Amino acid sequence: MTAFLEFKDVRKAFGGKPVLKGMSLAVDKGEVMYIIGTSGVGKSVTIKHLIGLLRIDTGEIWFDGQRVDGLSERQLGPLRKRIGMVFQSSTLFDSMTLAENVALPLRKHQRMSSSDAEAEARRRLAEVYMAEFADRYPAELSDGMRKRAAIARTLALGPEVVLFDEPTTGLDPVSARRVDRLIRELADKRGVTAIVVSHDPPSIFSVADRVAFLYRGVVHVVATPAELRASPDPVVQQFITGQSSGPMETPGF
Amino acid sequence: MTWLRTRIEALGGRLVDAGRAGVELWLVYVSTIAGIVRGFASRKDRRGRPKGELVRQLHQIGNKSLIFIAVTLGFIGMVMTYEACNQLSRITGTFEMVGPQYIRLIVSDFGPTLTALMLATRVGAGIAAEIGSMKVTEQIDALRMSGVLPIDYLIVPRFTASIIMTLMLSVLGSLVMYGAGGLTAQYTFGVNPNSFFDLDLLRPRHLALGVIKAVSYGAAIPVVAGFCGLRARGSSEGVGQATTAAVIGSSFAVIILDFVISAAALFLFGGDL
């Protein structure tokens, strides 16, 4: 059985410097897969390839039985409605209220009237517990709130897969745990497949079904959180226990 | 009635703001001159002004704008001559006056003014962006803390460099305009180069006017741009706004100065420009 989402030996270099050096990963439908690793190792780069924001050099990427790495911008349109992405910087549009932000994809793709789209947008915001802020502007809100609104916007079109780029980085612990809970709810109650890029241990160990550890441009280890904790591999141990010195290669230090 | 009153209040408020800004701008100008005088007066007071900053600014303003000025003024020269010949062909049909009149206009007005307008765009934006980003990253405050007057350090070198360079680039621009104009006249209306490149009607007062204008523009642009830069607030958005304001402000200053100086000259020379 082919996996729902699969990276096959993907390579990508930026300006001559190789970042992904033969990365392979299979993600099952409905699971929450965390991609972890040190800064700069290529985690965000990996998921951006899935929706064509970056192009791979060699390798293959498969989604639901279809090869997706070579698609043109036009062909990517339908794909991007099935795979949504929540960016690290939330990327809400500053000039619109939260409701208008969430309503935008609804107006564009589901041909709803403005009032219908707005009503639906408020419903979506309620799902992430942000309904009371629907008429505020992103600049007025905290990072945690913006993140949740961004999630609501990504969910507006009902994608089957959602990519999260460091969803809890920079959030206070309470907001971070709220976001974690949301991600888990998505998978459990709505069958959404989630791929989460993270280096936040509480998140990793409380939400992930499986964890892929990216190191030196390849997937070093794929395991459940429990297996990871018990791993005898010294590099893995150094990362999850947060040691500053050890066998791990960290370029630039 | 209240609608009218709120409108008037708003207008009044805006006028007060404009007045205040005008006063500040004037203060910047005065401080700049004071800074220059200070520099001449005593060697000790040159602290904070790095050696070679003047040269760097000359390079920044002058060298980098060379091609830009030459290209834009070349094209303007071509258009102006074409239009002038066009107009004359409708009225008199003879072209002997085009060249001589043209050089008068270039030297006394268009050369310096158009050069300055182009420089206001390029240089004004650059100065405002540089000083603006220093302001929002608090480097200006840091300067003050170390006992250096920001005006001395930042604006005075640019001021001096701008005057020198505007003058030199005006000369270059004028030459390019003249030459391009002559070529255009020759190839589109068959005007004889000898009759075009005739300096007969040029008088010392035209040169004087041109120099006065070039110096005034060169003085105005860095003062206005620096002023806008120092007023930048916030983050990159504030710097962007400062840059825009600098371009508009310096361009407008050039136009107003042109008008004022030309009008003054008109009064002084009694109607023969």
Place this chain on the structure above:
Amino acid sequence: MKASRLARFVESIGAGATRVAQETGGIVVLTWQVLRALVPPRIDRRELFKNLHKMGNRSVAIVALTAFFAGALMALQSGPFVKKFGATAIAGYGAGYAVLREIGPILIALMFSGRVGANNTAELATMTVTEQLDGLRALSIDPIAYLVVPRVIAMMVMLVALTAIGDLVALVGAAAVARVMLDIEWSTMYYSMADNLKPWDFLLGIYKSVAFGGVIAMSSCYFGVSVRGGAVGVGKAVNAAVVAAAVSIMLLDFLLTYLLG
């Protein structure tokens, strides 16, 4: 020593030329993308009206003031000359000719580029740097169709409107100066303009402003969306956009005057 300096100078010219070619190519590509997004026209109406409002409001005052003084300058330049030869009847024509065909469109376009064009570049550049453009793509919304096209249309429409208004204000400015400083009557100026200026003189200026608007819009949007390097990059993008627009305006002005004269 001298040889290597010469070599470096030539090198920098070459590098500059390559960069100009690259940028021109980029602008052409963007223009093509914009045109493609117009057929069939799926323009976001909200964005269009928002931009029309923003760009128009912002510039009316400065354009009117500039135009007034530009017209005044033209009168100052041609007035005395014409008075010396006693041909006050064509003073209005002389100033009006220059204003409608050249000074009006060019100066207003330059002011517009500095105000609206620069601001637009800064906005788009900041959006690009904060990943909002990627965010749009991830929602399967084409940033070109959604953001760029409405701005291009708004800028072109606004510049034409502003040029028409500015032309009028400039003519008034010319007449005002002629009256106050050259003692030429309002009516003389008016008839001089009305009798001698052709509709084509006005239209040529308008056609130019359409072309200028296009060039300013494409340059402004291109440097906005192709920005690189954070906050410093935004500043550089604005600078590049304004300079590119200025050069293109001069180039286009000559071409259009020569071809359409």
